[in-house]
Amino acid sequence: MGSRVRVGLVYGGKSGEHEVSLQTAFAVMGEFDYSKYEIKPFYITKQGQWxxxxVLHARPGSVEELRYGSGEAEQSDFALAPLFAGLSGAAGGSGEDRNIDVVFPLLHGTFGEDGTIQGLFEMANIPYVGAGVLASAVGMDKIMMKKVFAQEGLPQCIFRYFNRTQWEKDSAFFIMECEVSLGYPCFVKPANLGSSVGVSKAKNREELVEAVNYAFRFDRKVIVEEFVDAREIEVSVLGNDDAKASVPGEIAPSNEFYDYKAKYIDGKSTMQIPAMLSPEVTEAVREMAVRAFQSIDGSGLSRVDFFLRKNDNQLFINEVNTLPGFTPFSMYPLMWKETGIPYKELLDALISLALSRHAEKQRIDYTGGSAV
Incomplete structure (x- = not known):
């Protein structure tokens, strides 16, 4: 490894959160300490082209500079070569041609935080920031996540789920089940998607059917959750096996719930950091955040979201986000800033955790002890 760590920053992607990813990448590039790091950008188009x-030695001038056109950048096979150099047996090289030391994926949603690209990095045997294949996949699939939480004994809202085939075969049964178990209003979500895309609040049977059909546009599985009149509390988690939790924060949505518009468009939602909670609730939510992180075998970073029911202060875990928003104004880094870790130190910590995890994994014997 050279005097400066070469970070491969991967952003863009095929998901509906492409533009959010660009904003995140632009923000991260502006906060790296370029005396310690140099950045190799990898932009994935909406069509999936790499x-x-x-190599960047300073922040780009605008977000638009992060979009590489066909005549301005190496594409496809050439773009992937630095990531897979370690598999070819080639030496590391030096200067502009040397390999990537660690990958920092900033891809939100499908094909970015669902374990698929993490599998690519695993095959390339290259260190990367954030959750591994299993944790990423479980963290993206809300149904599997809730099953893991249930096994861990973490309290959560009542939910029901079904796939497209089941719905088309017997929608009347699932409508009845949702009405009896959950009642109205209830929330309908695609099982695999981020940033509240495809989420609807249904207040009656007609709206439930409409919401389910809308959610099936984005995934083959749908989850329906009971409505809880609650405060929305979030906690940042940092670490590998020895993870720790930040002070909690609270979101006050501008809309009926914290949907895509409230997160990224209207700018009217407010954040309270630290959240105004009793010491007992603060301790409980931080402890539950680490338990949730460990239950999915998380690593690097995650933001864990909770509901705090207003009438009795009962905590319910909502979800783990293995690649949360990461601009300097996002909840994840802001909660760590309030806890005592500023943004630049957070980037240092995430790079160090990625390298440490990779080194630990090299101790594993994947051959099963075979001598051949």
Missing amino acids: NTGE
């Missing part, structure tokens, strides 16, 4: 540009 492009790469020159």
Whole structure:
């Protein structure tokens, strides 16, 4: 490894959160300490094409500079070469041609935080920031996540789920089950999607059917959850096996719930950091956040979201986000800033955790002890 760590920053992607990813990448590039790091950008287009540009020694001037056109960057096979150099047996090289030391994926949603690209990095045997294949996949699939939480004994809202085939075969049964078990209003979500895309609040049977059909546009599985009149509490988690939790924060949505518009468009939602909670609730939510993180075998970073029911202060875990928003104004880094870890130190910690996890995994004997 050279005097400066070369970070492969991967952003863009095929998901509906492409633009959010660009904003995140632009913010992260502006906060790296370029005396310690140099950045190799990898931009994935909405069609899935990989492009790469020159090594960066300073922040780009605008978000638009992060989009590499067909005549401005190496594409496809050439773009992927630095990531897979370790598999070819080639030496590391030096200067502009040397390999990537660690990958920092900033891809939100499908194909970015669902374990697929993490599998690519595993095959390339390259260190990368954030959750591994299993944790990423479980963290993206809300149904599997809730099953894991149930096994861990974490309290959560009542939910029901079904796939497209089941719904088309017997929608009347699932409508009845939701009405009896959950009542109205209830929330309908695609099982695999981020940033509240495809989420609806249904107040009656007609709206439930409409919401389910809408959610099936984005995934083959749908989850329906009971409505809880609650405060929305979030906690940042950092670490590998020895993870720790930040002070909690609270979101006050501008809309009926914290949907895509409230998160990224209207700018009217407010954040309270630290959240105004009793010491007992603060301790409980931080402890539950680490338990949730460990239950999915998390690593690097996650933001864990909770509901705090207003009438009795009962905590319910909502979800684990293995690649949360990461601009300097996002909840994840802001909660760590309030806890005592500023943004630049957070980037250092995540790089160090990625390298440490990779080194630990090299101790595993994947051959099963075979001598051949």
